[in-house]
Amino acid sequence: MDSQGISPDFVTYNSLISAVCKLHIWRDATFMIRQMSAKGIDPNVETFNIVVYAFCNLGKIEEARLVLYYMHEKGVDPNLVSFNSLIDALCLKGEMTEARSLLNLMMSRDLAPDVATYISFLNGYCITKKMDEAMLIYNEMREKGLRPDYETYNTMVRSLFSAARFGDGRKILDEMRGQGQMLDGSTYQSILVNLFIQNQAELAISLFLLVGDSNLNSDIFVYNHLIAGAIKCGKPDIAMDLFSDLRVKCMKPTNLTYMEMIDVFSSEDLLDEAKELLREMEESGYKADATTYNFLLGGYLRNKQYDDAEMLLHKMDETGNLNGSTVSLLRELKAAGSLDPSMPKFTVKLAPKAERDFRAMMS
Structure with missing residues (x-):
């Protein structure tokens, strides 16, 4: 441009300054601003806003402040964009x-x-967990x-539910739905997990039913969170209903789903169902671990089904899960009086250390 006698203008310089700021080449940005002045093209508020935004985007707040001071020295008044960035x-x-x-300060300048200003404060108060201010x-x-905006709605609903502000959270969620919007998957799962942590199983299920058959409820990990939360809250009936819902939707359980449900069925003494689920789990290509086997073993022993227990112990030994x-587990059952001292001696060959512990316990 220079060689052809074409003088750069505001648009040219602002474009170049924006480019070098994105590349974090601050020295070049400073040089171009000075060059503008030298050529009689005084930097305008848009020029400085480019630099302020770039610094703020990198979290360089003090540098952004210095640009505002420099603007003041040059007689350029910051505008709403300048203040909003900072x-x-x-x-x-x-x-x-x-x-x-x-x-x-911004408002004092009319x-x-x-x-955008309000959204910044909403996000900030959610980050600092000051939900009254939010x-x-x-x-x-x-x-x-x-x-x-959509992202701020998600942030607010997640923060309100996390802070046990369920009424406010539901109010804003209803407003989102009224606009044809719904939470994103990450926010939805986070809220469900927090509700169960706060022993709000019924509220979590209510939210699940509110979402209905949307894509959010077509994720097996949502069901895993719900099932695990229901178990933790002592709601095995809810866990079983959710598992049945998987069958209706033809959704494939994961290894975790099977483990959680074997725990539920075993603890509820629905041992035939637990045994069938273990078989289904293994046929689906998943390998049960010691924890899963112990769920079922505990159920057998509590109900004095010693033949089934002995067969399961053999299987555990064969698969390396004994x-x-x-x-x-056996020690706990004995201490609780759930292990009959007259039960048959198991012939399973235990690992050396486990065998010693087992014999010592049973003697």
């Missing part, structure tokens, strides 16, 4: 007091916050006819 960077770092101070911002947005954990 406010967003502060909120993402959880520096909410600093973000508030910058917001006050710059009203827009939807709801205040959310309600203020509603009053102004503004709505969060170890100290089995001995620990």
